[in-house]
């Protein structure tokens with residue numbers, strides 16, 4: 001609402017204008033300070049680059065946040081305010097440090113060939129390896145006639161093609177890699193591709209699963225799952241390299257990883273898909289849903305809507321990848337149907353009893369999640385511009 005609609009006399013207007021000028025001045029000083037901080041961070045990036053230190057320094061961050069929070073407190077500033085500001089700045093730091101490149105852990109590797117290198121994840125890894133000084137070659141669908149020449153002298157072959165064709169491609173096309181070449185993949189399931197790689201290639205084998213999409217901007221704090229295959233000492237440098245990019249490695253047995261993915265990926269994406277399908281079939285009026293959104297609903301719509309901005313083939317692959325996901329998804333449907341009977345019977349007490357059962361099962365995580373989501377919801381609200 002324009003200020004003019006309120007009853008403002010000249011004195012108020014003048015006073016406000018003066019104060020707002022002062023605030024503009026403070027914000028401009030903030031900009032100068034930000035410029036100064038970014039320059040310092042770039043210097044840190046250069047030092048880390050030559051020393052081969054990871055881009056993300058959790059201990060430094062924790063110590064810095066604790067000190068600034070304490071100082072804020074003595075100045076009558078909410079500690080959470082400075083923490084929010086610094087965390088946002090640190091995100092910027094990861095991007096800025098990335099620009100100076102990364103230390104190359106293995107200098108005498110030879111080429112890296114990325115099979116499926118024109119896909120988005122392939123391109124992201126190609127960029128990260130290039131920023132770290134490696135010679136990267138992309139091999140895509142139409143390049144197989146050049147494959148033999150490309151594989152010659154390769155130190156790492158990284159497979160990142162759709163799940164549905166991964167195993168077949170490994171078995172058919174990767175039979176002639178140099179013996180000491182590392183064979184790795186980025187597939188979001190691990191048991192079958194690992195078996196295919198171990199069977200086809202006699203040299204070092206490792207399975208990786210980056211737990212993020214290609215639009216992350218930086219690897220800092222992102223998780224990469226590692227499934228060990230064979231000759232771990234030969235690919236140790238690769239894990240070290242990924243850590244330098246800022247990621248956290250989580251080692252897992254392929255079977256255990258795949259089991260978790262039935263819930264983390266297949267079931268989740270499927271229920272998000274159904275949520276969208278339902279909105280579409282019901283011909284929901286998106287404009288009014290958006291208008292009436294609470295922050296949590298806005299976040300939910302964003303989470304559902306973003307699925308449909310991506311490739312249907314990718315999600316079909318993830319959801320169809322494991323037969324056992326069908327069981328996880330069917331169980332969900334059974335629980336939904338059973339909970340619906342509680343609603344149908346009008347048994348409010350039964351609903352509350354079940355609610356409590358789940359609350360107890362979540363334990364300390366429920367209040368922790370409430371706390372975490374509060375911060376997320378506040379940023380959702382911050383993003384509104386009118």
Ligand SMILES: C=C(O[C@@H]1C=C(C(=O)O)C=C[C@H]1O)C(=O)O
Pocket residue numbers: 041044055056057058060061089090093094
């Ligand atoms: C700048 C650094 O790199 C990262 C960014 C930080 C920051 O912006 O303050 C702090 C720690 C690191 O995760 C550093 O290590 O000091």
